[in-house]
Amino acid sequence: RKKIAVMTSGGDSPGMCAVVRAVVRAGIFYGCDVYGCYEGYSGLVQGGDMLKKMEWEDVRGWLSLGGTLIGTARCMEFKERWGRLQGAYNMIVAGIDALVVCGGDGSLTGADLFRSEWPSLVDELVATGKLTESEVAEHRHLNIVGLVGSIDNDMSSTDSTIGAYSSLERICEMVDYIDSTANSHSRAFVVEVMGRHCGWLALMAGIATGADYIFIPEQPPKAGEWQAELKKVCMRHRDKGRRKTTVIVAEGALDDLLTPITSEEVKDVLVEIGLDTRITTLGHVQRGGTAVAFDRMLATLQGVDAVKAVLEMTPDTPSPMIGIVENNIVRRNLVDAVRLTKSVATAIEARDFEKAMSLRDTVFVE
């Protein structure tokens, strides 16, 4: 009987609970035992009670919940070989031979490293007398499947990460709230949104709320010139009768010299054209709350496919990442997806914005 562990790792996102529910239930449906690995990779390193067998009823009511009820962490120990060695030991002792990880690119990079190191970790556990040959006999290979849980929608090879649309919905709702007070006072608002190095949330929120101006890292404006452009656009909209001004700033926004564009700077520019301006940094409300229908559906379909992938994998199958591309649930090479994701950051660092834009092709609307 196959034993699969499921964990959530890195920043939480709405839909992670639905992932756990889908993996637990699909696993049971296909005749496996499913374990929840609590607190992300920290749970693997600690072992014992942090790896708990989960039953069908344990995940009742989890479909719509925000956050993750099995906890998550950004685990430093797992970045070290000794942490991974301890994780391998705990998994073998618990009899677990497959891992479904739901997290962002950092968590998935860790997952793939763990899998590629697995044979040498097992050898070391035997060589140091921690486990015997017979204890590891059934555990010579580890199957790992990645699911992308992140509000940032920053992973390559998938059109949407689990949680991104919930976060977008929350941002739009907040901007709508701000709109009523902005309209009343005829004010300008600079709204800063999350996304780390990715502008997807800012761009989509800007389009969906009809913002006057949007700053994103992938399409940086010219240093020293964006101020005049921002003034021109906002004044034009005001001249047409608009009573409020909304500027969305991605937290990772930069100019073309890679200098961060801050909400304070944007506010100062708006004040120069006489606009009574306030800054609202949305913060972690963007990550909280229930999952929207799309994320519940995505988490469920991908969670089920993750279990199928575990059951179909051979030792030679590269670790898959479950994505969604043009409305199809697909399996992509996890290592390639992470590499492509990192190459966006590299292109931005090299100021090759055209390349960054083409790598983030799902972000941009022609």
Ligand code: F6P
């Ligand atoms: O990756 C998700 C995210 O919410 C980013 O958008 C943001 O930059 C970061 O995590 C915030 O991290 P923390 O929750 O540790 O403050």
